[in-house]
Amino acid sequence: MKYLVMLCDGMADEPLEELDGKTPLEAAATPNMDRLAKVSEIGMVRTVPEGMAPGSDTANLSVIGYDPKRYYTGRSPLEALSIGVDMAPDDVSFRCNVVTLSEEEEKYEDRKILDHSSDEISTEEAAVLLEALKEGLKRDGYEFYVGTSYRHLLIWKHGSVVELTPPHDILTKRIGEFLPKDPLLREMMEKSYEILNHHPVNEARRKNGLKPANSAWFWGAGTRPALKAFEELHGKTGAMISAVDLLKGIAVGAGMQNLMVEGANGGLHTNYTGKAEAAVKALTEDGFDFVYIHVEAPDEMGHQGKVKDKIRSIEWIDEKIIGPVTEKLSKQGQDFRMLVLPDHPTPICVRTHTADPVPYLLYDSTKNAQGAASYDEKHGMKSKIREEEGHRLIGHLFEGE
CATH class of the missing domain: 3.40.720.10 (Alkaline Phosphatase, subunit A)
Structure with a gap:
């Protein structure tokens, strides 16, 4: 059988x-x-x-x-296993979506998530954007890893599990009340918009009628599963x-x-x-x-x-x-x-x-x-x-x- x-x-x-x-x-x-x-x-x-x-x-x-x-023990640690990340027991992983945020608002916290998948962006395009994030968001103890399509990974060495909201749960809503309470995680998300919004990959996507992947969104925190x-x-x-x-x-x-x-x-x-x-x-x-x-x-x-x-x-x-x-x-x-x-x-x-x-x-x-x-x-x-x-x-x- x-x-x-x-x-x-x-x-x-x-x-x-x-x-x-x-x-x-x-x-x-x-x-x-x-x-x-x-x-x-x-x-x-x-x-x-x-x-x-x-x-x-x-x-x-x-x-x-x-x-x-x-x-x-969390969603992203399971994804880390697939990517091949060897997490230490006190490491914390986060899902890092590249999402589409609205652009007309002046402040980051007033923007809305229009698409949690950025029109199902290709892994090849997303990998280029992740390289830009790796360079622009360099911080001791934080490492980015490329996953598949819009789904990527952030590892916080010796980190803390924090409560975060999945982007697909708040589509079209103002993001301010759902941003991380941790000041560095929030700063990194805000900075990601500055890095990605007018990145050549996203400008090309706009010309082709596709939504830009113009911000990182962290969620799904957890520790190594067993x-x-x-x-x-x-x-x-x-x-x-x-x-x-x-x-x-x-x-x-x-x-x-x-x-x-x-x-x-x-x-x-x-x-x-x-x-x-x-x-x-x-x-x-x-x-x-x-x-x-x-x-x-x-x-x-x-x-x-x-x-x-x-x-x-x-x-x-x-x-x-x-x-x-x-x-x-x-x-x-x-x-x-x-x-x-x-x-x-x-x-x-x-x-x-x-x-x-x-x-x-x-x-x-x-x-x-x-x-x-x-x-x-x-x-x-x-x-x-x-x-x-x-x-x-x-x-x-x-x-x-």
Whole structure:
């Protein structure tokens, strides 16, 4: 028996008037998910423990089987693992987004975050901007590292964990009340705007109709994590397929193998087909017991408030990953169990994460369950199956041996 998780980041949503009261998942054409739903277990799971912030960090830790209340030490330290930063026990890491701030206000604190991803800036462009930040924000004990797209890293040697606000939580809001209380962190953010706003990379982006990445934004502070090895925890060898440093960092911390897919970028136009092919190969040729396929696109489209593109991302997951993976494994005679779910909702109406439970689909190629007419939030809520502790759900996936 082989095992998969198809993690559709931020896919769950709320009913929208413009979709005649449907969610994007309900509105999307998902023939493969709906075919599986009829013979699968459909339920709801709470991936974010009560009292914890609803982030992809806590939620994905839950889905992979790690209780966030025990293992979570912050988001950016997980990303640091992916980048290869060797943190000392008393180092503190911060996510450093390059964001788009409004420009018409005179004072930095009066500006607004227009886009937490700067139009999903390319890693190549962002790397040039990070070099400018490294030079212009030189401080003893502070080091910048390039990540992926808009997601980068700041390490504060012998630092302190401080409370900071994720930029996607305050889109279009005045930033003043959300700036760091730490005077040096705030000074660095203000200075970053002076360095980046008229940088040649951003001037070129403006000419091309793209938003400038004109400020750094620090958040997600934390210390070095210590995850128990996935194989020791679950007795399975595991591989991760993701384009984002957070998930790759979780895999590094858990001793899972990161499988790199060319063209996978964390955006809407990622290499869905490549991810499907990598998953099948990992399970049928490379000897892995378990593969975690992560697609960021629904979450990004939720943050950006793009209803049609969120629907499109869901449809592409269904068409280009779920359909081909299930078909190829079945044709090869491979028994498998697959869990399909989002990590958390990213509702279009709020453009950020919520902590509400999410629907899951659990398919077993060797036996049929009672199932439902389709896989979506509505049918998940109708189910009597509830899992209040999300980190236990993966054990349910492995029960079918």
